[in-house]
Amino acid sequence: FTVLPRPFIPELPDVAVTHPNCTVERGKLKVRNPQASVKYLLRQNEIVLDSAAVDEFAEVASGEYQVEAKGLRCGLRNKVVVNPKPPRPEKPKVDKLNPSCTAPKGLVRLLNRDNNATYQLIKNGLILPFNSDEASVDSGNYSLVATRGICTNDEWVYIAARPFIPGLAKAQVSQPNCTVATGTIALSETQSNVKYYLSQNDEVK
Numbered sequence: 001f002t003v004l005p006r007p008f009i010p011e012l013p014d015v016a017v018t019h020p021n022c023t024v025e026r027g028k029l030k031v032r033n034p035q036a037s038v039k040y041l042l043r044q045n046e047i048v049l050d051s052a053a054v055d056e057f058a059e060v061a062s063g064e065y066q067v068e069a070k071g072l073r074c075g076l077r078n079k080v081v082v083n084p085k086p087p088r089p090e091k092p093k094v095d096k097l098n099p100s101c102t103a104p105k106g107l108v109r110l111l112n113r114d115n116n117a118t119y120q121l122i123k124n125g126l127i128l129p130f131n132s133d134e135a136s137v138d139s140g141n142y143s144l145v146a147t148r149g150i151c152t153n154d155e156w157v158y159i160a161a162r163p164f165i166p167g168l169a170k171a172q173v174s175q176p177n178c179t180v181a182t183g184t185i186a187l188s189e190t191q192s193n194v195k196y197y198l199s200q201n202d203e204v205k
Contacts, residue, residue, distance in 0.1 A: 010069035020085035022151035027082040031055035041068040089117035089146035099162035106159035109134040
């Protein structure tokens with residue numbers, strides 16, 4: 001009788017798992033101890049999903065799997081789990097109002113609040129109060145950041161500077177008298193780049 005040598009048994013695959021993250025939908029599996037002449041199979045519920053040409057499986061959805069190291073006759077399997085993608089909040093939708101002649105500050109308003117997320121309004125690295133769905137702000141660049149768990153999403157908004165407001169016009173008035181039928185209005189102080197109008201009942205004269 002001839003007793004044959006024991007068939008080759010590959011090493012149990014040591015698998016590194018890269019899980020989905022806030023911006024990547026699927027995970028990745030990589031065998032850290034690949035062997036020559038060994039084929040690596042990805043199984044789920046005893047079904048072979050993929051056969052790696054080398055030692056890596058990309059674009060793996062969340063779930064439980066087995067990575068099998070397959071020799072000519074013998075194989076060993078290692079169980080791995082790919083976590084689900086963590087939930088990411090929706091990108092904030094922002095409405096804004098710039099300062100005006102009558103309003104010294106602008107307004108940032110959130111239009112799509114996610115009750116599972118928290119929100120921060122940030123300017124130059126400084127976190128500003130944003131407890132409701134709107135905030136009164138000065139001019140400048142802002143980032144409205146939504147956070148849910150470990151994931152964030154943000155939107156930038158620019159609030160323009162308040163328009164120039166001229167100083168109150170100062171005038172001297174000469175009234176009509178016994179010999180002069182009409183009065184005169186003379187500005188006592190003027191500003192450059194400012195136009196002056198005479199109006200009566202909101203009608204420019």
